[in-house]
Amino acid sequence: MRIGIVGLPNAGKSSLFNALTNAAAEAANYPFTTVEPNVAVVPIRDERLVAVAETLGSDPITFETIAFHDIAGLVRGAHKGEGLGNQFLANIRETDAIVHVVRAHDDPQVVHPDGRVDPLADIETIETELVFADLEQAERRLERVGRQARSGDKALVGEADWLRRVIEALQAGRPARSVPPPEEAPDSLRNLQPLTAKPVLYVANVGEGETEVPEPIRTHAAAEGAKAVAVSARLESELSELDPEEAAMMREEMGAPESGLAAVVRGAFELLHLIQFFTAGEGKEARAYAIERGTTAWEAAGEIHTDIQRGFVRAEVVSWSDLVESGGYAGARERGLLRLEGRDYEMRDGDVMTVKFTP
Numbered sequence: 570m571r572i573g574i575v576g577l578p579n580a581g582k583s584s585l586f587n588a589l590t591n592a593a594a595e596a597a598n599y600p601f602t603t604v605e606p607n608v609a610v611v612p613i614r615d616e617r618l619v620a621v622a623e624t625l626g627s628d629p630i631t632f633e634t635i636a637f638h639d640i641a642g643l644v645r646g647a648h649k650g651e652g653l654g655n656q657f658l659a660n661i662r663e664t665d666a667i668v669h670v671v672r673a674h675d676d677p678q679v680v681h682p683d684g685r686v687d688p689l690a691d692i693e694t695i696e697t698e699l700v701f702a703d704l705e706q707a708e709r710r711l712e713r714v715g716r717q718a719r720s721g722d723k724a725l726v727g728e729a730d731w732l733r734r735v736i737e738a739l740q741a742g743r744p745a746r747s748v749p750p751p752e753e754a755p756d757s758l759r760n761l762q763p764l765t766a767k768p769v770l771y772v773a774n775v776g777e778g779e780t781e782v783p784e785p786i787r788t789h790a791a792a793e794g795a796k797a798v799a800v801s802a803r804l805e806s807e808l809s810e811l812d813p814e815e816a817a818m819m820r821e822e823m824g825a826p827e828s829g830l831a832a833v834v835r836g837a838f839e840l841l842h843l844i845q846f847f848t849a850g851e852g853k854e855a856r857a858y859a860i861e862r863g864t865t866a867w868e869a870a871g872e873i874h875t876d877i878q879r880g881f882v883r884a885e886v887v888s889w890s891d892l893v894e895s896g897g898y899a900g901a902r903e904r905g906l907l908r909l910e911g912r913d914y915e916m917r918d919g920d921v922m923t924v925k926f927t928p
């Protein structure tokens with residue numbers, strides 16, 4: 570899963586990025602991979618998988634990961650070349666979702682580019698820039714596809730027509746997600762990668778000790794079908810530098826129940842309708858996989874390996890808690906908790922699956 574972080578300058582993007590990467594490195598007990606200085610692949614520690622691994626003596630434990638891309642702040646007029654932000658938007662075209670950091674704290678020490686704190690106006694500034702960036706991209710693509718569509722190819726004609734409607738929507742200030750891609754050209758969306766079609770998680774960067782998403786941001790997110798979480802980015806970034814016990818104590822004292830990492834990860838999973846399933850062998854690797862809700866056992870097998878999917882015979886499935894409570898696979902089988910499932914079985918969150926397959 571890849572997530573791009575956007576927001577105004579000084580909104581708190583890099584503070585959040587540092588908090589996420591430090592906290593993950595600490596919690597998962599192995600270093601995150603810095604692909605580039607501003608991209609970090611963060612393992613998502615899952616206590617359910619840890620418990621499964623302890624029960625089975627599995628080693629190593631491989632968590633699912635999220636790659637976060639931190640980019641420079643966008644300013645009003647970025648599409649006309651203001652600031653540096655626009656050129657970085659290309660780096661997040663290939664992400665699955667966007668985290669939009671919105672300043673919601675009023676610390677006078679932190680300069681606001683517009684000299685006032687107004688979360689809704691800030692959101693609008695950023696969203697306008699995203700719309701303009703998509704517009705430029707869509708116009709450029711239409712030039713090419715429109716020319717190719719003269720061949721009469723159905724998919725190309727469909728894509729060109731879709732691009733025209735996307736451009737119309739964007740010119741009216743509506744996001745690309747409001748124009749569904751045509752059936753005859755299902756790749757249109759992937760070819761354009763519009764930023765305004767990606768699901769958005771708003772992160773309200775609230776003052777220390779605050780835990781609620783401010784009302785205007787919550788309402789705005791709900792109206793868009795987006796999610797919103799509250800995080801105090803600087804505090805989280807400071808806490809992430811401490812050792813975990815110390816951080817937990819501080820967190821309790823300050824009444825901040827959940828780490829910023831946990832809140833963002835939870836929000837991202839909800840946003841993308843993701844659940845996790847696990848594979849775990851006795852004395853072998855225990856591994857987590859993020860899949861969309863509704864994924865079948867056969868599709869899930871493909872996440873493990875294409876060979877395993879190709880030779881799929883059946884799946885042995887047990888919930889992680891049943892497996893742990895039964896002390897392992899043998900115990901779960903004895904108690905009738907290890908089920909045989911076919912290829913159409915719909916995976917549930919926390920399932921532990923062993924695929925029987927013909928090589």
Ligand SMILES: Nc1nc2c(ncn2[C@@H]2O[C@H](COP(=O)(O)OP(=O)(O)OP(=O)(O)O)[C@@H](O)[C@H]2O)c(=O)[nH]1
Nearest residue numbers: 578579580581582583584641642676679801802803
């Ligand atoms: N009081 C307070 N200050 C914060 C908070 N989050 C970030 N800051 C401060 O705001 C300043 C800017 O934070 P950054 O995280 O660098 O902001 P950014 O969005 O990455 O900014 P650009 O990279 O310039 O676009 C820093 O001095 C932070 O310490 C917060 O929750 N409360």
Ligand SMILES: [Mg+2]
Nearest residue numbers: 582583640641
């Ligand atoms: Mg930054």
